[in-house]
Amino acid sequence: MTALVPRRARRLASLAEALLTPHGMDRYLELVDPMLVRREIRGLVTGVRRQTPDTVTLTVRPSRAWRGHLAGQYVRVTVEIDGVRRTRCYSPAGSEHDGTLELTIKADPQGLVSRHLNRTVTLGSVLGLSTADGEFTLPSPRPRRILLLSGGSGITPVLSMLRTLAAEKYEGDLVFLHYSNGAEDALYRTELADLARRLPGLRVVHAFTHAKTGGDLHGFFSKEHLAEAAPWYPDAETFLCGPKPLMDSVREVFEADGIGAHLHTEEFAPPALTFDTENAEGQVRFARSGREVANSGKPLLEQAEEAGLSPEHGCRMGICFSCTQIKTSGCVRNAKTGETSSEENEEIQLCISVPVGDVEINA
Template identity: 40%
Template structure:
């Protein structure tokens, strides 16, 4: 039961400035103020962003789109960015990053969640989160943006990589983008064709949009492609040499797109985003190293092929993390000694006291980190 309506709670954000001032000067504790505000409404906080679930909609067999309404502390976001979502389970605070599929006025936003087998967060969100429940959100992040390209745009998505691209596509069409747009979505089977009804409707509404699907583990039907990304799939894309390209999906998919784009020498910058951890750059032989976790007083044998985040979790540690791909910076930690390698580029970092991201850093030799 709430003491004030949600609409009032949203409008209270501007009225809390005196309390923020008292907290900033050390006269009040923010946690104490938040505890009192939460009694008025579960989304009401001094600075933190909370949102209420207003709608659940299945958009594929294994993907759910949530519509959320934030409190008055939401700073805003751009379509295609990610937002970190926090929840507590069994006394443990968990967080995961999800792409925004829509950003609307008055604090309304949508994000899509794909079921991850064995996951600690997505099964709960898909199966138990209900309309009216409240979640905490972090600030939006992500660098994907709709290109200024009247010549046309090519969108390449694999699996849940469709979500940030859909957010930008929805916004661009609504704002009157008139250049040709081709969207190719790679999925295992028909059940994973997310947002298929909406995309088909958008094709009928906007003559400049073409959407095609490629099935990688099932037989292709009429008008569908078959198999993983290949140059042959782009044969029907008009004026391909002039298109700006955005791609999102697993690291392997993004790598294939990058290789094609470099060979094709297309104009403009390629925008890519991978939602799985990068693999170690080729050319580095496997070897055992010593890995020390200073604050946890643990020293273990590790290898130089996998991320520090993965190897810390194997030891029972629970470092904060979100995207697991080097974007959100939630897993940032301090390097105390040794050398680490960036899994994406192969670059080496060895300056003591340097901030590193555990999810994209692998030990190059013996390493000690502040964890």
């Protein structure tokens, strides 16, 4: 008899969903308590702390639709700002074995969402969440030697890896090398020291790029830093996330040493792409809004925003797929690969799709 109860509950839920069409049950549950929604994922902020003046660390309890994350993955976080839903990607800093989410966000002076999360979100705030995504993850079985390398707020995905390895009582060689301006900007410094005491094979190395004292290493990344922190790095799997200059420098060393295949990276910022704005031709029509603009040669996301539209988006670099829309007609060029596509009614990513002539988007 008891086995029938969940089945009946599911049937009743399905019936209610049908009766409440087109809005569905979630839209009504959200009016009562946003955390009750069934199909979408919400996160309740249960902790707010500041490690530095320009960062905030949020502890978030996900709703029941959450299915967890793998260390190194990212989630799309959605907030409403001035009546418009805005989405950005952030990497959880917690262990994949922990049921909560920890997000550490640095306020970008030009970043609408990061500033909002730093200044406005408080205990009890509810965030929109996506399922976890991304391929920047630890392999299984775990490698015998691991180097985790990060800079600034790029620490979060590799810290997630470190916390995961600590929870698993990892017994291999492990180095955590983190770059920051100085002690006042070094995120998670106290916890990293505690992890180093608890995990026998772990060595934590702090490199200060601007401060002359207080760090284990000083100055910007170099091969000498690498050799001093982890002399066995050629035989290790290295996981890297940080600002572009750091990532470029590390890639250069690994490629020169012929071990590029052992370097795994998560992009910290959109790649620098160039666009031919002088020779752009054609019109771009946003069908749903009825707006039409002259093609500027920029990605469709930028053209939509310049036309006064606010399409959903996240990473702005072709990773998260938040900005995916239907192109009903015309040709676009992928700004990352250079490939063009003229298929009708195809899904494209607005942030990396550049119109080639006339294009119509269902936006």
